[in-house]
Amino acid sequence: MSSSPVGLHRVIAPSGVLPQAAERLDARAEIWPDEVRIAVERLNLDAASYRQLAEAHGGDGTAVRQAVLDIVQARGKMQNPVTGSGGMLVGVVDEVGPESPLGVAPGDRVATLVSLTLTPLQITDGLADWDGKSEQVPAQGHAILFARSIVAKLPDDLKPELSLAVMDVCGAPALTARVVREYVDKGTKPVVSVIGGAGKSGSLSLAAARHAGAARTIGIVPVQAEVDRLEAAGLADTVALADARDPVALAEAVEQAGGPADITVVCVDVPGCEHGAVLATAAGGTVIFFSMATSFSAAALGAEGLAADVTMLVGNGYVPGHADYAMQLLRNESGVRGLFESRLAED
């Protein structure tokens, strides 16, 4: 059987689906000519997945650890069957097939930027070094990358946790910058509002919007402590307090902060922010939804119901060059780095 760039040859069941939709992958260590094998060091579980597992097991770390082992054993990948989500991993390149286009070499320390939901994985140490109490999972084993995977070398001068946290959300600043540049190229410097501006994807998106030429950046946060934190970071021209689930309150807050926004970036992982995002965006504007809690139908019907002529984008986690761009923002913007480091210290 020859290999497929998207990994169809590793799908065991059901046949014919892509690896992400598969119930079970073939995670054997032997690689096809266009694959790469990684010696795993650490898994970084998706926050929604870890929260579900922790709640399902009442916070019992040993039970959570066993649940992760059972999932990987059964599925050949770490994809939470309840949330459908995965995460990413860090490791060292072990073997590179002669036809791999990924540009890595044995010994490179890398992070995978495609989801664990489609990455063949075997764990060999029983996760003995993990207490089941955090999303960061020290692990030994191997993972497989296909030809059409995305992988980033980890910088030597940054803590791996910091690089990982940045890479985990690096699609958001890259796409935000692209959309801002499209406005600038057409002759308009846009007002950009980021809902959830003090978070990881939010703070990077604010930095990206300013870097790409926004006329004005607005950060919206839900509590006063985040107002203080984001103001101290200096990443937004204005910081405002609003509950993003309350459309009228959100639109008023953005208006008072210098809106409506030409571009609204939704970075808060709570359901029910679609109508507010649409209402707080100018006619002819753009909403970019990065939150996985976004409801497609709420967004589509909400815009129609408001007679709102806005372009709504599904936040694609992949934009070429996204990891390098996010790392550049982290290095150049002390406010971004400060927010990331304080969040890591809290974890």
Place this chain on the structure above:
Amino acid sequence: MSSSPVGLHRVIAPSGVLPQAAERLDARAEIWPDEVRIAVERLNLDAASYRQLAEAHGGDGTAVRQAVLDIVQARGKMQNPVTGSGGMLVGVVDEVGPESPLGVAPGDRVATLVSLTLTPLQITDGLADWDGKSEQVPAQGHAILFARSIVAKLPDDLKPELSLAVMDVCGAPALTARVVREYVDKGTKPVVSVIGGAGKSGSLSLAAARHAGAARTIGIVPVQAEVDRLEAAGLADTVALADARDPVALAEAVEQAGGPADITVVCVDVPGCEHGAVLATAAGGTVIFFSMATSFSAAALGAEGLAADVTMLVGNGYVPGHADYAMQLLRNESGVRGLFESRLAED
């Protein structure tokens, strides 16, 4: 209490939400100065909503009728609590508030282009003329339009059922044409593939793509009868057979038909088409999702997992001028009109 252009003054519970998110609206007949009251003639239930009701009641028309009456009585609007969807309505303008910006006059025969999910509605005839066996519901009563609503006058020369069917999906051709023109303006005539090309929104989208300057149009349909029907209509340069839920098969079919597509338009209302749409789209291309069965996370994670640099749009049902544009396509393209009339004859 003063009125709000988006209808906040009609929300009874919970307070502070937009009418679409409300459990219950105030459907009183008395209008605020910026409102319009319509004497209802016919409701056109959303297909997903009608299907759910029919299945829940085992096809018993009397029970379906009572269920619709109960919903409207309880909620002050026709929003199916299971599917969340509504539909649209036809009626005659009864009273126009002095501050209404909608540009209609008493006696105008109109269709509402905002969803029933946010339209205050009272039914007064017990739906006595409806057998509960179809989505088309003859009804007497009244409905209220807010300042920021969308309403279209019905043409005198077309059957109301035909106009309604066109207006129900008129956002799709308008947005498709807009995206195609953006490519043309940048110097590229795009290849456009429409998944579900023989349906209502699909056939209009194919006609719009060609009208707006596509280099080539591809219609994808799931069964041979639809191949024959779409080929006879002459709306696509190539018609191909594929199951849109099978990403690999879909991508191969589009490829053989002259793809990959620069623009993929998803018009089939079945779940699981996200990965195929992404895989069948060229790098740098655009996917427009019009299907309400679209999963936001499947689209976002799917594109990331395939390392696919595609722009993904949530199909907004509102684009300025959308109803006029769709009616123009219907009048000028005999293939579109033929498909619509044959579908209406089958209903």
